[in-house]
Amino acid sequence: MALKLECRNDALLVWVNGDFDLVSAAEFRQKVDTALEDQRPRHLIVNMSRMTFMDSSGLGVLLGRLKLIQNRKGRMFLTGVRPEVLKVLNLSGIIPLLQITKTEDEAMALLRKGAVK
Amino acid sequence: MNRDKLKMNSVMMTMQSKAVNVGLARSMVAALASQCDAVTVNALEELKVAVSEAVSNAIIHGYENQEDKQLILRADLLEDGILIAVEDEGVGIANIAQAMEPSYSQDPERMGLGFAFMQSFTDRLEVESAPGRGTTVRMFKYFCQGDQKNACQA
Numbered sequence: 001m002a003l004k005l006e007c008r009n010d011a012l013l014v015w016v017n018g019d020f021d022l023v024s025a026a027e028f029r030q031k032v033d034t035a036l037e038d039q040r041p042r043h044l045i046v047n048m049s050r051m052t053f054m055d056s057s058g059l060g061v062l063l064g065r066l067k068l069i070q071n072r073k074g075r076m077f078l079t080g081v082r083p084e085v086l087k088v089l090n091l092s093g094i095i096p097l098l099q100i101t102k103t104e105d106e107a108m109a110l111l112r113k114g115a116v117k
Numbered sequence: 118m119n120r121d122k123l124k125m126n127s128v129m130m131t132m133q134s135k136a137v138n139v140g141l142a143r144s145m146v147a148a149l150a151s152q153c154d155a156v157t158v159n160a161l162e163e164l165k166v167a168v169s170e171a172v173s174n175a176i177i178h179g180y181e182n183q184e185d186k187q188l189i190l191r192a193d194l195l196e197d198g199i200l201i202a203v204e205d206e207g208v209g210i211a212n213i214a215q216a217m218e219p220s221y222s223q224d225p226e227r228m229g230l231g232f233a234f235m236q237s238f239t240d241r242l243e244v245e246s247a248p249g250r251g252t253t254v255r256m257f258k259y260f261c262q263g264d265q266k267n268a269c270q271a
Binding site for chain 1: 163
């Protein structure tokens with residue numbers, strides 16, 4: 001898996017490329033937590049359009065970051081979710097707790113308008 | 118979980134209990150299942166999640182993240198599906214029914230959904246375990262759903 005991180009306005013954007021499992025979940029947690037701590041963005045946008053696989057290890061790390069974002073009264077977005085990954089998200093029941101959009105631009109636009117749950 | 122169906126192929130792998138081997142295990146099982154023409158993309162995706170959960174559980178819970186242990190993955194390709202067994206010689210489970218409940222996990226970073234995913238994404242799941250005596254997880258998955266159950270032509 002490869003990760004790319006970028007802070008834009010008040011949001012941390014993360015691109016996940018490849019499989020999101022026990023190995024990559026640990027790397028995601030370490031890098032994202034460091035960026036959340038150092039740059040203090042309020043919101044988190046995870047681009048999953050190139051995520052080829054996710055299991056409960058990946059899911060657990062997403063949930064952990066959701067709690068951190070909720071603690072700072074921010075919003076978390078998942079963008080470009082593939083059908084096979086969506087199936088895992090659906091089973092977990094975390095979808096109502098976050099926002100799913102097609103692209104990160106759409107997520108940024110919603111944040112600008114303040115039109116998020 | 119004995120099945121009378123003809124065995125088309127089988128693979129047994131012994132792996133070190135390292136996190137990097139979770140991906141190796143699911144790739145092997147997906148490659149074996151792909152030898153059967155009847156397997157659907159959907160079934161393959163579900164199978165990969167189930168195998169990933171079983172091997173991750175063995176590493177995280179069975180061996181408590183010790184990387185120098187061994188686990189065995191067996192996969193039998195049958196005419197209409199695939200039989201998987203993941204065996205560890207780790208700490209074992211005292212109360213299997215409780216461990217299989219969603220959100221049982223002690224770790225706040227984990228949702229305790231491993232067994233729930235194995236159950237949802239396969240057609241049969243059996244867990245054999247005792248404290249100090251390791252755990253064996255057996256799963257069976259049909260290649261096709263409902264009345265489309267085709268036989269394997271591999």
